[in-house]
Amino acid sequence: MRPEHIDVTAPPPRPSPDHSDCRAVASVLARVGDKWSVFVIMMLIDGPKRFNELKRMINGISQRMLTLTLRGLERDGLVTRTVFPTIPPRVDYELTDLGRGLAAPVKALGQWAFAHLPEIEGARNDFDARNGEG
Numbered sequence: 719m720r721p722e723h724i725d726v727t728a729p730p731p732r733p734s735p736d737h738s739d740c741r742a743v744a745s746v747l748a749r750v751g752d753k754w755s756v757f758v759i760m761m762l763i764d765g766p767k768r769f770n771e772l773k774r775m776i777n778g779i780s781q782r783m784l785t786l787t788l789r790g791l792e793r794d795g796l797v798t799r800t801v802f803p804t805i806p807p808r809v810d811y812e813l814t815d816l817g818r819g820l821a822a823p824v825k826a827l828g829q830w831a832f833a834h835l836p837e838i839e840g841a842r843n844d845f846d847a848r849n850g851e852g
Contacts, residue, residue, distance in 0.1 A: 749794050754779055754787040756824055759813065762797065763821045766812035796820060 749755055757776045761767060767775070773784055788811055791797040796817035802808040813821060831838075845851075 746794070749790055750796075750820060750824070752787070752790075754783055755791060756828065758784075758787055758791060758811075759796070759817065759821055759824050760828060762811060762813045762817070763825065766800070766810040768808065768810055772811065791817070 750759075754776070757779070758772060761772055761775045769784065769788075772788075773779060773781065776784065779787075788797060788799070792799055792811075795814055798812050798814050800810045800812065802810070
């Protein structure tokens with residue numbers, strides 16, 4: 719038996735994707751996956767809060783980082799900022815409908831992390847011991 723060349727028609731090349739959808743999704747995930755954004759969303763699940771109230775509730779966040787996080791969440795349509803014309807002015811932050819829709823997955827992720835923290839810490843310790851770290 720002699721090998722023969724058999725012409726096989728190759729499928730036409732697929733158009734090269736530009737990955738614009740991936741970049742768009744990545745920008746959203748960068749916002750909602752940021753640790754401070756997650757904390758802010760978690761704190762706003764129960765209703766509107768004032769800036770200083772949020773700052774007290776979120777351990778370790780600086781005033782500047784809280785300001786930047788709230789602005790980013792507001793820009794993405796996840797949080798609303800309401801200014802009340804009092805002296806001094808009162809400003810409340812609240813989740814929008816879009817933000818409330820995100821609250822459930824964020825809360826589930828937080829609960830998962832809390833429930834699996836011992837396993838994750840154990841895995842980290844094992845890894846560090848094998849690799850001469852820590």
